[in-house]
Amino acid sequence: MASVKDVVERLSRVKGVVGSILVAKDGLVVASNLSVQVQDEIVAAMVSAVGTTAVKATEMMEQGELRNIIIEGRNGKLFLADADVGYLGVLTSLEANMGLIRLELMEATETLRKLTSGLA
Amino acid sequence: MPRHRFITPDEQKQLDAILRELLKNSDAKTAILLDHGGFLMSTQGFTEHIDPQTIAVLAAGAFSTTRELAKMIGEEEFTVMFHQGRRDHIHLSAVGKDALLVIIFENTTTVGMVRLFAREASKKLASILLMINERKSEAPMGNIKLQQ
Amino acid sequence: MSTVNFATREITCKIVYYGPGLSGKTTNLLFIHKKVPAKHRSDMVSLATDGDRTLFFDFLPLVTNAVKGFSTKFQLYTVPGQVFYNATRKLVLQGVDGIVFVGDSAWNRMNDNHESFVNMKENLSEYGLIIEEVPYVLQFNKRDLPDAAPVEYMNHLLNREKQRVPHFESIAIRGVGVFETLNAISRMVLVKLISELSPKKE
Numbered sequence: 001m002a003s004v005k006d007v008v009e010r011l012s013r014v015k016g017v018v019g020s021i022l023v024a025k026d027g028l029v030v031a032s033n034l035s036v037q038v039q040d041e042i043v044a045a046m047v048s049a050v051g052t053t054a055v056k057a058t059e060m061m062e063q064g065e066l067r068n069i070i071i072e073g074r075n076g077k078l079f080l081a082d083a084d085v086g087y088l089g090v091l092t093s094l095e096a097n098m099g100l101i102r103l104e105l106m107e108a109t110e111t112l113r114k115l116t117s118g119l120a
Numbered sequence: 121m122p123r124h125r126f127i128t129p130d131e132q133k134q135l136d137a138i139l140r141e142l143l144k145n146s147d148a149k150t151a152i153l154l155d156h157g158g159f160l161m162s163t164q165g166f167t168e169h170i171d172p173q174t175i176a177v178l179a180a181g182a183f184s185t186t187r188e189l190a191k192m193i194g195e196e197e198f199t200v201m202f203h204q205g206r207r208d209h210i211h212l213s214a215v216g217k218d219a220l221l222v223i224i225f226e227n228t229t230t231v232g233m234v235r236l237f238a239r240e241a242s243k244k245l246a247s248i249l250l251m252i253n254e255r256k257s258e259a260p261m262g263n264i265k266l267q268q
Numbered sequence: 269m270s271t272v273n274f275a276t277r278e279i280t281c282k283i284v285y286y287g288p289g290l291s292g293k294t295t296n297l298l299f300i301h302k303k304v305p306a307k308h309r310s311d312m313v314s315l316a317t318d319g320d321r322t323l324f325f326d327f328l329p330l331v332t333n334a335v336k337g338f339s340t341k342f343q344l345y346t347v348p349g350q351v352f353y354n355a356t357r358k359l360v361l362q363g364v365d366g367i368v369f370v371g372d373s374a375w376n377r378m379n380d381n382h383e384s385f386v387n388m389k390e391n392l393s394e395y396g397l398i399i400e401e402v403p404y405v406l407q408f409n410k411r412d413l414p415d416a417a418p419v420e421y422m423n424h425l426l427n428r429e430k431q432r433v434p435h436f437e438s439i440a441i442r443g444v445g446v447f448e449t450l451n452a453i454s455r456m457v458l459v460k461l462i463s464e465l466s467p468k469k470e
Contacts (some may be wrong), residue, residue, distance in 0.1 A: 021231070030236055031233055125269060128275065159343075184362070
């Protein structure tokens with residue numbers, strides 16, 4: 001069976017993905033595969049902040065449980081999903097196929113949930 | 121706390137296996153299970169150049185100290201301690217009521233990963249230790265005699 | 269609390285050297301460390317201040333073959349004697365199986381001896397232990413002092429619980445009485461352990 005580290009690493013190899021990271025809900029890095037330009041800790045802190053806020057937002061606006069978040073910048077995109085043990089984040093280039101990335105992200109989230117069920 | 125503790129070969133095997141599983145999942149280097157008094161119950165993983173017994177005693181001391189600190193600020197106890205080094209790090213966490221888990225790991229993994237799997241291991245270890253601690257105070261395997 | 273491991277065939281017991289500051293607890297351990305061959309002991313760990321005072325504890329593990337079929341490990345600890353270190357002193361007593369109370373024979377330390385003994389009973393009670401239930405011996409150290417108090421007096425002062433316990437005269441710095449004390453306490457601890465473990469006779 002794949003390890004937590006494997007799941008995060010596999011995600012970073014998807015076409016168009018620049019880096020991937022799994023961050024515990026309190027902001028601690030669990031596993032990461034990021035390029036050297038961005039620091040793990042900064043991304044981790046941002047991911048957990050965005051994730052926590054988004055969970056709260058969907059709840060307050062009665063949109064149900066958070067599924068995923070997409071943030072688009074001028075240079076690239078950030079995808080986020082709630083994997084129970086933490087937030088799974090994916091940084092992509094501008095040209096990345098959003099549909100594919102979302103699919104891969106959901107699949108990785110499911111695998112992580114199975115791998116760590118009961119750990120959160 | 122019971123006055124004596126017996127560990128049967130079967131229980132020892134289970135404790136060892138949980139630590140090995142933890143090391144595999146978290147990519148950590150060494151795992152040591154001990155009680156609050158510094159008694160070693162299991163050591164798994166890389167132990168060259170380190171003395172698990174001494175680490176156990178010092179870790180128990182460090183944990184006791186932080187528990188006193190916790191009380192002073194009105195906390196019951198700090199359940200996790202993390203010592204960050206340049207290359208090697210130590211993660212120390214409570215297991216049930218009277219045991220501790222020391223995990224030594226390098227930069228190849230993260231404290232987040234170690235914490236994640238330490239939590240899982242702690243739960244499993246605690247249930248085995250509970251069984252051990254609740255056993256009646258009578259040797260389960262025959263007589264023990266003093267050498268003379 | 270002693271641990272009996274049937275997988276590794278090991279018995280582990282904890283012995284604590286207690287007593288007032290500078291009475292010679294660390295000196296006892298240092299002498300044992302020096303005399304016991306390396307294969308029967310590990311390195312000694314000392315958490316001391318700059319002034320050579322024990323800050324937290326000293327720790328010395330010994331391995332013997334005192335029990336048939338088991339390797340028997342004794343973990344020797346000292347506590348810091350200074351009055352203001354009570355928090356750490358209490359921590360070291362956790363899970364104790366036997367105690368050596370090291371008293372200072374100097375006349376002017378009798379108050380300190382007595383205070384430390386009372387303090388020991390208090391700290392034991394925090395772990396739900398009473399002195400009658402814990403094997404312990406007394407060691408009257410520094411018998412070579414010119415103003416050493418008579419042994420009878422020290423017994424009168426410290427050996428007055430319901431059950432009188434063995435006492436040993438020592439000059440720890442020269443090793444006199446050190447092993448006699450250690451042998452006695454380790455035997456007492458094991459005898460108690462074994463009697464409590466043996467299946468009760470019908």
